[in-house]
Amino acid sequence: MDGVHRAGMPGVYAEVRDAGQVWRGASGVADVRTGRPVRPDMRQRVGSITKTFVAAAVLQQVEQGRIRLDAPIGGYLPRLVPGERGKKITVRMLLNHTSGLPEYLPYAFPSLKEWPSLPDLSPKSLDDNRFKQFRPAELIEMGVNAPAAGEPGSTPGVYSNTNYLLLGQLLERVTGTTAENYITRNVIERAGLQHTEFPAGPRINGPHSRMYEGLFGLIDPPRDYSVYNMSWVMTGAGLVSTTEDLNRFYDTLLGGKIVNRSSLAQMQRTVPVINLEGQQIDYGLGLHTVTIPGCGTFWGHDGSTWGALTMSWTRADGKRQMSLAMNLARWNKLDSSGNPQHHPIDDALAALYQQAMCGNPVG
Template identity: 85%
Template sequence: MDGVHRAGMPGVYAEVRDAGQTWRGASGVADVRTGRPVRPDMRQRVGSITKTFTAAAIMQQVEQGRIQLDAPIGGYLPRLVPGERGRKITVRMLLNHTSGISDYLPYAFPSLQGLPSAPDVSPESLDDNRFRQFRSAELIEMGLTAPPVGEPGGPTGVYSNTNYLLLGQLLEQVTGTTAEEYITRNVIERAGLRHTEFPAGPRIKGPHSRMYEALYGLIDPPRDYSVYNMSWVGPSAGLVSTMEDLNRFYGKLLDGKIVNQSSLAQMQRTLPVRALDGSTIEYGLGLHKVGIPGCGTFWGHDGTVWGAGTMSLTRADGERQMSVAINLVRWNKLDSSGKPQHHPIDDALSALYQQAMCGNGNAQVENASQVPAFVP
């Protein structure tokens, strides 16, 4: 972790569990101006790790017979997804990103369209939307209006936050309460998490770091976005949590304590999905599968929101767990072709993952390419 800080990361903190033993550590600062140190118990905006919580909530409703995985979404939400798409796209396709529905992010943040290579990309939208209150239906419409990224139910998927906003609306439809309230009562509280919540406003309660966004060098020096209205992601990526809570959650999920074993088996049926950064990941229903040669198979998710990156992975046997938080994202500057340039932070994070997941220097996690990239 000290290596990650030395490479240019302001602050990094983590919790690693191995066969009943727990290690927590932190390196660097939570505030570059004051030098306030980062601590391992700090709260973090965990981005798309939220998707696992939302997927677990959906699977609970599947178990109760209120939702069918292979039923068309138009049957549940005819106004939001009308016509042929509503008949072709199933609940499962939303969960595993094979719906073909575009991500709404480039339309909610128009100054980022074409990121990272477009010449006129700017961070203007990030500041414009800091306190904006989005409605889920408004964001969903942006995604549905955009050109589709594939045919529903194809052999490969394309990652889209629109899918999980639709799942949030589905939860509301079948439970009679908001997705955030349902997930809080039936997933967060069931897992015994004490520091995990959907924030009520733009500020994070409790001890936390500032969160620095570099946007591939377009914001220099990086800007703090820890105060932000998270209505732009909601049940797709809006949660605040701690590294301890994340390890507890994934441990209980993989042990069949949040959903039953049949639901878990469905969640672990993976296919190739193209992530927002262009890489390909093995994705199930709200879960990444990560195979590390010589170390094992891990399950979990990663997440990024403006200024904050988080990764949580648990080995298939539940014995080894890693949750890592960083407070600077998109640190790679772009070359003349718009491609992110290699940075020492990449190698340092690779070394950290290797040590945290495998406990030794033997497993090969080349430039972190074996694990999910930090994407929204």
């Protein structure tokens, strides 16, 4: 982790578990102006790791018979996904990103519309939306009305926050309370998490780092976005948590204590999906998987929001876990074709992943 900090990351912190042993550590600063050190117990905006919590909540409702995985979403939310599309798109397709519904983000943040085309990319929308209160229905409408990303059910799927905002509305429809309330009571509290919550406002409760966004070198020096209204992506990427809580959550989930074994098997049925960075990943229902040669297969999720990157991975046998948080996002500058340029942080992170997830240092 010191290597990651030396390579240019302001602060990095993690918890690694290995067969009952727990290691926590941190390197660098939580505030580049004051030099306040980062600590391993700090809270972090965990981005799309939120999707695993949402998916677990939906599967609980499947177990109770209130939701059917292969039922059309139009039967539950006809106003949000009307017509033929609502008949073709199923709950499962929303969960595994094969709905064909595109990402609404470029419409909610117009200065990002041409991402990653450098001449048209600007951070203006990030500042314009810092305190803006979005309604889920207006964001969903942006995604539903945009050009389709594919046919419902076709693969590879296309990763889209539109899917998970719809799942939040589905949970509200069948439970009679907000998705955030339901997930708090039935997922967060069931897992015994003490420092995980949907933020009530733009500020994070408890000790946390500032969160610096580089936007591919367009914000230089990177700007702090730790104070931000997360209504633009709440059931897609709104949670705040800690590395300790994330390891506990995935240990509990993958141990069959939040959803039953049948539901967990559904969550681990993967399809190819193209993520927001244009890479193909193996995605299940709110979970995806990575395989490290000579080390094993890991389940979990990663997450990004303005200024924060987080990931949490658990080996298939459950014995090795790594949850890692960083307070600088999109540090790679883009070349003229819009491709991220290599940065020393990338090499330092590769070495960290190898040691943290596999237990063997590199070099």
